[in-house]
Amino acid sequence: xxxxxxxxxxxxxxxxPWELVLLFFGAGLVFIFIWGKRTGGxxxxxxxxxxxxxxxxxxxxxxxxxxxxxxxKFIPSxxxxxxxxxxxxIALLIVAGLVRKVGVGMVAMFIxxxxxxxxxxxxxxxxxxxxYEMLTYGLMMDIVIALAGKNIFGxxxxxxxxxxxxxxxxGNENAVSSNVFSRMPGVxxxxxxGLVIGVLWAIPEPVFYSGFIAPFLYGGVVDxxxxxxxxxAFIPSALIIGAIGGVITRRIVRAVGL
Numbered sequence: 001x002x003x004x005x006x007x008x009x010x011x012x013x014x015x016x017p018w019e020l021v022l023l024f025f026g027a028g029l030v031f032i033f034i035w036g037k038r039t040g041g042x043x044x045x046x047x048x049x050x051x052x053x054x055x056x057x058x059x060x061x062x063x064x065x066x067x068x069x070x071x072x073k074f075i076p077s078x079x080x081x082x083x084x085x086x087x088x089x090i091a092l093l094i095v096a097g098l099v100r101k102v103g104v105g106m107v108a109m110f111i112x113x114x115x116x117x118x119x120x121x122x123x124x125x126x127x128x129x130x131x132y133e134m135l136t137y138g139l140m141m142d143i144v145i146a147l148a149g150k151n152i153f154g155x156x157x158x159x160x161x162x163x164x165x166x167x168x169x170x171g172n173e174n175a176v177s178s179n180v181f182s183r184m185p186g187v188x189x190x191x192x193x194g195l196v197i198g199v200l201w202a203i204p205e206p207v208f209y210s211g212f213i214a215p216f217l218y219g220g221v222v223d224x225x226x227x228x229x230x231x232x233a234f235i236p237s238a239l240i241i242g243a244i245g246g247v248i249t250r251r252i253v254r255a256v257g258l
Contacts, residue, residue, distance in 0.1 A: 005124035005217065012215035014222030021212050025135045032139070032146040036102035039149030045107075049099045056095030057111035063087030065120055079233040088112070089201055090245040093153075093194055096141055097249035098258060100150045105141030109133040125217050132213050136204035144197050153193055153250045154186025155258070190250035191243040198242015199235060206230035 010018055036042035045053075068084040075083060096104050113133040117123050145152055184192075206227045215222055 004126060006128060007217060007219055009216055009219045012219055012222060014211075014224055015215045016207075016212040016222075018212070018216075021208070025131075025139070028135070028139045028143060032102050032142045036142075036146035036149070039146060039151075041100065041102045041145050041149040041152075043101045045099070045101060045103070049101065049104070050107075052095055052098045053104060053108050054111060056091050056098075057108045058115060060088040060091040060108075060112050061115040061119070063091060064116070079230055081237045082234070085201070085238075086241050089198060089241060090248060092137075092141065093197065093242075093245040093249045094252055096145060096197075097153045097155060097253040098256065100145065100152055100155065102142050102146050104145065106134040106138035109138035128213060128217060132204070132208060136208045137201055140200040140204070141197055144193055144200070148193060153246055153253065154184070154189035155250060155253055186250060187247060190246040192246070194246020194249065195239050195243040198238040198240075198245065201242070202231060202234045202238040206234075 009015070033042065064084045064087065068087050072083045075081070092105065092108050095108055110130060110133070113130050117126065117129070121129075210227050210230075211222055211224075214220065
């Protein structure tokens with residue numbers, strides 16, 4: 001007996017223990033709050049921020065279900081490259097660069113999942129898919145934002161600059177200068193951070209979805225050989241797409257003047 005399409009299977013062969021999944025989600029949320037507060041990435045969203053997030057999430061949906069679906073007809077199905085993944089990642093990297101606040105990833109993925117349910121999937125299996133999208137793709141993006149603060153993709157707001165300058169003037173020079181990333185050219189930093197997010201985004205579908213969400217919802221047997229192959233096969237393209245997306249994000253945000 002299930003609820004809204006959720007069978008609630010916790011003993012499928014090979015399924016990731018629910019305690020580990022809960023531990024990862026909980027630890028990730030605590031980390032982004034504490035570290036984001038420390039680096040300045042934890043801040044209240046403005047109306048403009050929410051507009052950027054809404055537009056970016058909506059474009060990711062349009063890409064996933066219309067543009068990407070059309071282009072995907074000309075590319076044979078393979079485990080090495082995903083058209084939908086490419087558009088969604090770059091769209092949300094741009095949103096992250098425009099907003100640069102912890103929570104942007106999870107809020108964007110909430111809107112993405114909501115629109116996806118409205119136009120395509122329906123709401124069967126919810127709220128599991130909301131949790132999956134927000135606490136994997138969204139949380140992983142927010143972890144990188146929490147680590148970088150408002151300096152993600154080598155972008156630094158004037159307020160952030162002044163606060164750092166003030167910090168160095170009162171004796172914090174060593175803390176700033178000891179961070180190798182603070183001295184790295186912005187375009188390299190943008191590529192590296194985009195690359196990291198790209199690789200992190202290669203993990204949720206094979207690991208969290210195939211290893212826990214799918215068997216929890218529908219039952220079945222988890223094939224860990226297929227999961228490992230899927231991750232290894234997809235990482236090369238994820239590296240390239242993420243790095244390119246980070247550089248594109250930096251150029252767009254600088255052009256906007258943020």
